[in-house]
Structures are given as C-alpha cells and as structure tokens.
Amino acid sequence: MRVALVDGNNFYVSCERVFDPKLEGVPVVVMGNNDGIIVSRSNEAKAIGIPMGAPAFKLRDLMRRHNVRAFSSNYALYADMSRRMVETLSTFTPEIDVYSIDESFLNFEGLDHLDLNAYGREIRATVKQWIGIPVCVGIGPTKTLAKLANHCAKKMPEFNGVCDLGGADSRDRVLPAIPVSEVWGIGPAATAKLADLGVHTVHDLRVMAPRLARTVITVTGERILRELNGVACLALEHVPPARKGIASTRSFSHPVTVFSEMREAMAAYATRAAEKLREQKLVTQHLAVFMRTNKFNGDPSYANTMGFHLPEATADTFALIHHAIWAAKRIWRDGYRYSKAGVMLNGLVPAGFAPQTLFGAARAGKSARLMSALDAINGKMGSGTLRPAGMGIKREWGVKFDGKSPAWTTNWDELPAARAG
DNA sequence: TCTGGGGTCCTAGGACCC
DNA sequence: TCTGGGGTCCTAGGACCC
Secondary structure, eight states: OOEEEEEETTHHHHHHHHTOGGGTTSOEEEEOGGGOBEEEEOHHHHHTTOOTTOBGGGGHHHHHHTTOEEEEOOHHHHHHHHHHHHHHHHTTOSOEEEEETTEEEEEOTTOTTSOHHHHHHHHHHHHHHHTOOOEEEEEESSHHHHHHHHHHHHHOGGGTTEEEOOSHHHHHHHGGGSBGGGSTTOOHHHHHHHHHTTOOBHHHHHTSOHHHHHHHHHHHHHHHHHHHTTOOOSOOOSSOOOOSEEEEEEEEEEEEOSHHHHHHHHHHHHHHHHHHHHHTTEEEEEEEEEEEEOSSSOOOOOEEEEEEEEEEEEOOHHHHHHHHHHHHHHHOOTTOOEEEEEEEEEEEEETTSSOOOTTHHHHHHHHHHHHHHHHHHHHHHOTTSSOOTTSOSSOTTSOOOTTBOOOTTTOGGGOOOOOOO
16 A cells, blocks of 8 residues: 545645735634634744644733734635645545545555655645645555654655655654654553553554553554554545434533523524435434533533434434424423533434335425425525524524634635736 | 534443343 | 353443544
8 A cells, every 4th residue: 555645734724824815924823613712723823832722712812912813713615625625636646535624645556656755746736836725745555654754744844745654764764753642543541551651652652562552552552553564454435434423513602591592502403414414315313412511610510411213214304303302301401501512313324225114205205305495495595594493593502703704715795806906 | 701513433331132 | 149141232431533
C-alpha cells in the first residue's frame, strides 16, 4: 500500500481567508455553535496562546488585546469548500477516501515511477491555486504513517508542507523525534499509560512488544503498532461505510425551563435528523432522546435518556417528531434548567430493505411521497421554508451565530461582489 | 451572559435464554 | 446451599477522532 493524506491547514480559518484577503497575516479564530468554543485558529492565533477548544468567553480580553478577528461557524461555506477540494484532489488519484471535512486519503498505489515528493508539491500548489486553501501532504505505506507524515509536513519546516515516510531510512530518522501523543489514535489516557512504561516517542512505540501494547491500550493499540511498522491494518474506503447512527443535538443558547420550549427543540431535532436520514436513503428502527442540565455551572443536576424500538422503520418527519416528543415528556422533570438535548437514531437500514408490518406498506408509500415533496420544496426554496407545525417560529432556545460570514458560495443573495475601479 | 456537535470503537456488566 | 457454558441484547462508560 502507498497512501497520501492531504489535509487543509486551519481549515475553517483558511475558508474565511479565501473571501477576505485582509485576514492574511493577522490572528483569526472560528468559534463553534453559540459562539461557545474555539474550533479553528490561524497560526498567528496559536502563537499568542489561544488554545483549541477553549471557551470563547474566557479569551475575550486576550483576543481584544491582540485584535483577533473572531468568526461564527459558517458550515454552508466550509462544506462547499470541502466539496471543491475533494473534486480537485480526485484529479490526482483514481481512488480517494474522504475522511473528514478537511482530510482525504489518496491512493498512491502504482505511482512508484513518480517522484512522490514532487507529486505532493504539485497537489499542494494546485489546491492552493484552484481553491485557495493551503494544504499539507503526508505520504506513507499505511494510513497511520501517512497521518504521521502529514504531521511532520505541517510542523517541521524542512519538509515545506510535503513529507514522505515511505522509506525505512526516513522513518528511522524522524520517528525518534516525535512524541507518541502525535500518533493517530493515541490520546491523553494512552499517552499517560505508555509514559509509565518508558514509551515516549513514536520510535519507542514502534519497537514495543505487540502483546504488551494490547494489554495496555487494547486491540487498537496493537493495530497502531503494526501500522507504524508498515503493515496496513486500515483499508482505503473508497465507498463510505454505511452510517450506524444519526444524532441531532445542540446546547441551548439559554436554559430551557418550560416543556413547551423543550417540545419545540425536540421537534426541530427530529426534523433535522429525519432530513439527514432521507438524504442518505435510510430509515431508522430505533430512536432515543436525551436532555441534561449544565454540568459546569453548579445548577441542580439531572440527565436522562430514553431509547426504544419503533413499531416500524421510518424516515417520516411527523412520525419521528411524535415519538421524540412522547419520549421527551416521559423523561422531562419540572424545576430544572436544561442546557442541552438531542435526538439520536440508531439501527439504520436502507429504505426499502426494512421489515414492514402488514398495514405499514400503504402508509409508507404515502409518507414517502409527502416527504419527498417536503424535501424538494425545502431544497429549492431554502431549508426551513416548509416546516412542521409546533417546531416554533421564535426559537428562543435556538443557536446563536452573531459573527457569521456570508454564505459566499452557496447562497445567491450572499455572493461576493467585485467592483472595478 | 458563558463550556461544540457528530461520530466510531472497545470493554464490562446485567438480564435473560437454553 | 448452589454458582456451568454458550449465546443474545442492552446499557453505560471510556477513549479517541475531527
């Protein structure tokens, strides 16, 4: 196997910069939903000590002092830029495995006649020119080594954005210099356990006894060890594996204390989850709802989940709303300040393959026609044009995005304007 | 005022069945 | 006055990822 990992640098920030060149060279951050935490940082923002995942309100002073530009998440923009990036990368390989919004594995099998470093530099230059996003390229004989090579490409200036760990000599040279915590799949807990055994660098991990790795960090640890030694255990998935579950959950912008607001939120979550189901031509056999109070602020604590099998598999918005509200009523307790809730669908199966009850077939056909009409109108006129009654218009609990950039590429009303002269 | 959202995989334990 | 072995399903929690 020969595989490359191409990864967008500071992806959300880079997307913002494409449409506002004044953001180049200055500290920029992007925040998550409700402008709660930092989810993407420019190098300048990293340099002044803004940590990943930190609550934005704690950093207000620091950010003001350094004139940091802060954006709310613009998911429509990032998803569209991601799609363009994947299209571009697809011209460099017959097989691409899209791993996340900003990362793809490219199959480099059979390209050994090429100078892979040069090929990586060409990929980097092309994505920059066509899409405007800076990327780094890591190449290796397994996914784990390609990930590690990508880390080197990003952090070690001598690689200049492209690193090939395909050769044993390059691995011997680089691996002793990298902390084991940088390996894909080794988190803080595993890092601490390995440190107790004197395993600190990637090289230390690579030469560890596989059985010991297994007892300390389970089968995933043993798999990582093999991958570091060039034995591929993770295949390239050119067809994305079927989803196991769909979740629609949000933190509320203010605490919810009355059931009518919880009901609205549940209806909205169920609606969104049903849309995701239908996008992927799936139906669900199991639904769960949960609600919880704030874990951090000392409010009286309550958290509960209720999950159950549905009488028949469905992707019908109205049926899922009905079930979600039914369950929400049962776990709702008066007197608490709820901060977060959600709807989760499990046991997904392709629409048409689900077991059906005797009287279900006729109902299912009718529901499918209604749902495709709903999706067609919302697709054409904008999501939320048609929505079920009871979902709420005011949405007091809803998500806040105070500093969002325009949907530059996906909304006609927000296209960038160019002026001459 | 205020701490993301959406996933996967692994392990362990309880309930229940034959 | 005992505590097997094999199986399934479910729940809960931990860990990790982007």
